[in-house]
Amino acid sequence: MSAWKHGSDGQGILSRVSSSIANSPVVYRSKKAAGEAATVGKKLLWSTGRAAWIAGTTFLVLIVPLIIEMDREQQLNELELQQASILGTPPPK
Template sequence: MAPKRIGAGRESSILAKISNSEIVSQGRRSACDAVYVSKKLLRSTGKAAWFAGTTVLILVVPLIIQTERDQMLGEIEFQQASFLGPTPAGVLQ
């Protein structure tokens, strides 16, 4: 048989008293509450970031497309003008 340690039962009862104490229970509740609030904060922050990102896409992408379209039309007009030659002096544009 293995020899018994002296005071082993006393150590486990002290640990049991500490882990069942009110301050430890209150600490656990506080930690759980902090985790709950953190999760809600991260979730709402993620939703806000998604909303802001989609709003930017909805507002900015059409402007970029319009700018590119205008640039392409300008290039096409320049190419057509170079093919047709200079405009006569009496023609209004």
């Protein structure tokens, strides 16, 4: 083999370059930063899911019954107006 393809330890130039890049501090810091970003993203997704769960259940427990009751009240008012118009009495104010 020629001297430019293999170093003294038998590794090729491409192997040595890729090895030195993989072991460089920049790559190490980049991998560490990516791992930390993934952890933060996971925590953010988890807390967002919890907040959505709390908001959804609060809506179902408090707001939906209120909407149903308001709809019933509106239907009752419309029924009273219809009855008043059929009977010829003035509508209640």
